[in-house]
Amino acid sequence: MDDLTDACPVAGVDEASVARAPLPATVFDLGRQHYEPVWRAMQAFTDARDEATPDALWIVEHDPVFTLGQAGKPEHVLAAGDIPVIHVDRGGQVTYHGPGQLVVYPLLDLKRLKIGVRDYVCLIEQAIIDTCAEWNIVAARKDGAPGVYVAGAKIGALGIRVRRGCTFHGLSFNIAMDLEPFRRINPCGYQGLQTIALSDLGGPASIETVKAVLLEKIADLFKLELRRIDGLPDALRAGE
Numbered sequence: 001m002d003d004l005t006d007a008c009p010v011a012g013v014d015e016a017s018v019a020r021a022p023l024p025a026t027v028f029d030l031g032r033q034h035y036e037p038v039w040r041a042m043q044a045f046t047d048a049r050d051e052a053t054p055d056a057l058w059i060v061e062h063d064p065v066f067t068l069g070q071a072g073k074p075e076h077v078l079a080a081g082d083i084p085v086i087h088v089d090r091g092g093q094v095t096y097h098g099p100g101q102l103v104v105y106p107l108l109d110l111k112r113l114k115i116g117v118r119d120y121v122c123l124i125e126q127a128i129i130d131t132c133a134e135w136n137i138v139a140a141r142k143d144g145a146p147g148v149y150v151a152g153a154k155i156g157a158l159g160i161r162v163r164r165g166c167t168f169h170g171l172s173f174n175i176a177m178d179l180e181p182f183r184r185i186n187p188c189g190y191q192g193l194q195t196i197a198l199s200d201l202g203g204p205a206s207i208e209t210v211k212a213v214l215l216e217k218i219a220d221l222f223k224l225e226l227r228r229i230d231g232l233p234d235a236l237r238a239g240e
Contacts (some may be wrong), residue, residue, distance in 0.1 A: 009050070011188060021042065022225040023055065023112060026234045027215065035067065038105070039088060041236040045107055048235070049166060057111070057218065057226070058105040058233065059211060062097035066185060069093055069159050076186040083181055085141040090169035092159030093189030100177025100197070102207055102214065105170040106222075113222060117162055121146070125170050127217040131173070134213050135203040139174040145190065151214040153196035154187060173214065174198060176205035 015130070030038065038060055045056070066077060066085045069092035073177050076094045077085055083096075097103060110120055123152055128148040132139035132155065144148045148156035158171040176199035187193045199205040229238075 006139075020223060022219075022223045023059060025055040025108070025219075025222075025224040025226055026183055026233075027057045027059065027226050027228045028231075029211075029228070030058055030232060030236065032063065032099065033218060033236075034062045034138065035062045035065040035086060038062070038236065039086075041233065041238070042105055042107065043089075044238070045235040046163050046166050046168045049107075050111075051109075053109075053111075055109055055224070056107040056233065057215070058107065059215075060103045060105070061099055061207065062103060064096070064098040066094055066096055066179060066181070071189070073189065076189050077184070078186065079184045081184060083184070087170075090159040090161050092157075093187075094185045095157050095159065095172065095187060096181045096185060097172055098177055098181060100207070102173040103170065103176050103178055104173075104214065104218070106167055106218070108167045108222070109165060110167065111165045115222075120162075120167060121158065121160065123221045124158055124160075124218075125156070126173065127214060128173055128223055130217045130221075131210065131214045132198065132201075132203070135198070135201075137198070137201050137203055145188065145193075147188065150196055151170075153194040155196050155198065155201075157188060165181065173210070175203075175207055175210050191221065 064083045067088045069090045072093045082109050129139045139150050145155050156173045160169045174197040177197055179195050182195045196215050
């Protein structure tokens with residue numbers, strides 16, 4: 001059975017759970033992509049992987065899209081307009097992806113990392129929190145509302161799925177983007193939830209700048225040794 005989660009019920013993790021040598025993980029920078037081919041490729045990668053498959057991080061900016069998770073209610077899409085709505089197999093409600101937003105899909109084997117789903121979610125959130133701190137921006141979790149917030153406004157969202165102990169889907173981090181589409185939905189199912197971008201808070205507008213820091217934080221928190229691979233992953237090229 002698959003595990004679905006979009007919550008972080010604990011505020012931190014036991015450091016002993018990641019007290020091991022760094023494990024290798026490949027990093028693919030997908031550039032800007034339509035959502036659905038990347039989603040299908042994540043599914044294919046996860047279905048095909050085995051104990052020997054290296055972990056991976058896929059980094060992407062998506063063309064404008066609303067995604068509705070398995071807990072999502074259509075009424076939370078208020079006025080999609082010309083932006084497509086795609087029903088997907090992650091946990092969570094409705095969110096928006098678009099240019100200027102950094103999306104990271106960690107494709108990780110939790111058994112190999114020796115962490116549970118709850119700790120995984122907390123580490124993902126912590127990576128965003130620690131990245132914000134690089135620019136003296138105080139970000140935090142919010143009880144009962146998964147994601148990362150600055151003064152009550154959401155800057156980072158996550159929705160994940162875990163299949164056979166392996167993660168797919170992931171996090172989105174608002175960097176320098178048009179936030180208007182968030183007003184067309186109840187973000188993550190919360191009416192009137194405010195959203196904000198890093199650049200609105202004095203952080204950089206450069207995706208590349210933030211990407212480097214976020215990857216460093218993820219590598220540190222998960223004890224990963226990252227290796228960049230040029231081009232697209234096989235699972236995505238197979239769908240071209």
